[in-house]
Amino acid sequence: xxxxxxxxxxxxxxxxxxxxxxxxxxxxxxxxxxxxxxxxxxxxxxxxxxxxxxxxxxxxxxxxxxxxxxxxxxxxxxxxxxxxxxxxxxxxxxxxxxxxxxxxxxxxxxxxxxxxxxxxxxxxxxxxxxxxxxxxxxxxxxxxxxxxxxxxxxxxxxxxxxxxxxxxxxxxxxxxxxxxxxxxxxxxxxxxxxxxxxxxxxxxxxxxxxxxxxxxxxxxxxxxxxxxxxxxxxxxxxxxxxxxxxxxxxxxxxxxxxxxxxxxxxxxxxxxxxxxxxxxxxxxxxxxxxxxxxxxxxxxxxxxxxxxxxxxxxxxxxxxxxxxxxxxxxxxxxxxxxxxxxxxxxxxxxxxxxxxxxxxxxxxxxxxxxxxxxxxxxxxxxxxxxxxxxxxxxxxxxxxxxxxxxxxxxxxxxxxx
Numbered sequence: 001x002x003x004x005x006x007x008x009x010x011x012x013x014x015x016x017x018x019x020x021x022x023x024x025x026x027x028x029x030x031x032x033x034x035x036x037x038x039x040x041x042x043x044x045x046x047x048x049x050x051x052x053x054x055x056x057x058x059x060x061x062x063x064x065x066x067x068x069x070x071x072x073x074x075x076x077x078x079x080x081x082x083x084x085x086x087x088x089x090x091x092x093x094x095x096x097x098x099x100x101x102x103x104x105x106x107x108x109x110x111x112x113x114x115x116x117x118x119x120x121x122x123x124x125x126x127x128x129x130x131x132x133x134x135x136x137x138x139x140x141x142x143x144x145x146x147x148x149x150x151x152x153x154x155x156x157x158x159x160x161x162x163x164x165x166x167x168x169x170x171x172x173x174x175x176x177x178x179x180x181x182x183x184x185x186x187x188x189x190x191x192x193x194x195x196x197x198x199x200x201x202x203x204x205x206x207x208x209x210x211x212x213x214x215x216x217x218x219x220x221x222x223x224x225x226x227x228x229x230x231x232x233x234x235x236x237x238x239x240x241x242x243x244x245x246x247x248x249x250x251x252x253x254x255x256x257x258x259x260x261x262x263x264x265x266x267x268x269x270x271x272x273x274x275x276x277x278x279x280x281x282x283x284x285x286x287x288x289x290x291x292x293x294x295x296x297x298x299x300x301x302x303x304x305x306x307x308x309x310x311x312x313x314x315x316x317x318x319x320x321x322x323x324x325x326x327x328x329x330x331x332x333x334x335x336x337x338x339x340x341x342x343x344x345x346x347x348x349x350x351x352x353x354x355x356x357x358x359x360x361x362x363x364x365x366x367x368x369x370x371x372x373x374x375x376x377x378x379x380x381x382x383x384x385x386x387x388x389x390x391x392x393x394x395x396x397x398x399x400x401x402x403x404x405x406x407x408x409x410x411x412x413x414x415x416x417x
Contacts (some may be wrong), residue, residue, distance in 0.1 A: 010188040026288035031282035050080040051318030064367040068303040086124040093206040107230030119207035134160030146313030149407040151221040151241045155213030164316040168274040179400035185368040186392030225412040231340035240409040244270035262296030297390035300329035305394030315402035317411035350383040360395035
């Protein structure tokens with residue numbers, strides 16, 4: 001089976017990074033399984049292959065990755081050649097940089113970067129149809145403005161004909177692509193290759209969002225919860241906007257996809273269980289990236305990479321979880337707190353942590369901006385290629401996790417007992 005990350009990164013089976021990637025073989029294999037689950041599913045459940053390839057082509061173009069645009073564009077053309085030109089025009093109109101957008105947390109309002117919501121150009125919206133137009137507008141939100149995700153954003157999808165299972169799969173797809181394209185970009189830089197920018201057709205102006213939020217029982221907003229004020233290492237919960245699968249209704253396939261039985265108590269994982277194949281592959285990728293102790297980057301620095309990406313993208317819940325892990329693994333609570341308080345350019349106490357945070361932040365922006373300068377700094381700080389690839393994987397994976405958490409629900413401060 002072709003490994004799509006290797007293919008897009010230009011890696012060879014006998015190259016030096018092949019052995020490095022093999023040390024995280026579960027992550028490597030399950031990233032490919034995620035591709036299969038989300039882009040070649042055995043049953044599409046109404047989210048068609050043409051729609052999936054259209055979203056993938058669009059997201060690849062927003063990441064300015066010519067090889068990925070060609071790869072996914074070829075898959076789209078094989079499925080529905082008439083859609084390809086319209087998707088590329090929509091992507092050209094949506095090119096910008098991120099993350100941007102407004103924070104919902106009052107204590108972070110000074111960091112907000114207000115921008116207009118993207119709309120597919122009117123000239124191609126009819127060719128795309130209501131469902132795909134809404135999907136591309138949602139994908140643009142998750143790529144560039146994940147911190148502005150909302151219950152209303154999901155209601156817009158419902159208004160265009162998306163059901164709850166399909167919305168979870170769409171969020172997984174866009175978020176997975178954010179990971180895959182960053183893993184590819186990082187591996188290219190570590191191996192000395194360059195990313196060729198996507199040229200695109202003639203630029204056209206973006207339109208306005210086409211779909212209004214639908215009145216629907218599928219989406220629930222939690223008006224009574226206590227929301228966090230800013231980034232924190234103190235305990236947070238998370239509440240979903242779509243209904244998770246009830247514990248007693250989990251199928252054997254869904255239970256197996258959880259990997260760890262205790263996750264059945266967590267609404268987040270029971271919500272992702274609406275697409276069990278994607279959940280299982282994602283979970284196994286996660287566990288290998290962060291808990292495999294066969295050399296590479298120390299666990300605390302991997303958690304720092306995750307916390308840095310989360311801080312940049314604006315995911316208060318993910319930042320809490322992985323900042324707390326970084327503190328637990330390192331004992332450096334004050335250094336970790338400076339990252340949360342001051343942002344990704346904070347002084348973190350030593351050059352290795354500073355270099356990991358700088359590289360993670362550069363990879364997490366859209367389009368990715370990791371360069372040979374970042375990699376040289378990591379090497380000068382004493383990290384070998386295996387450790388650098390761990391940092392790449394950590395930041396790339398949390399470009400996936402952040403977009404899932406932000407797009408499907410929101411954090412809450414648990415009530416004191």
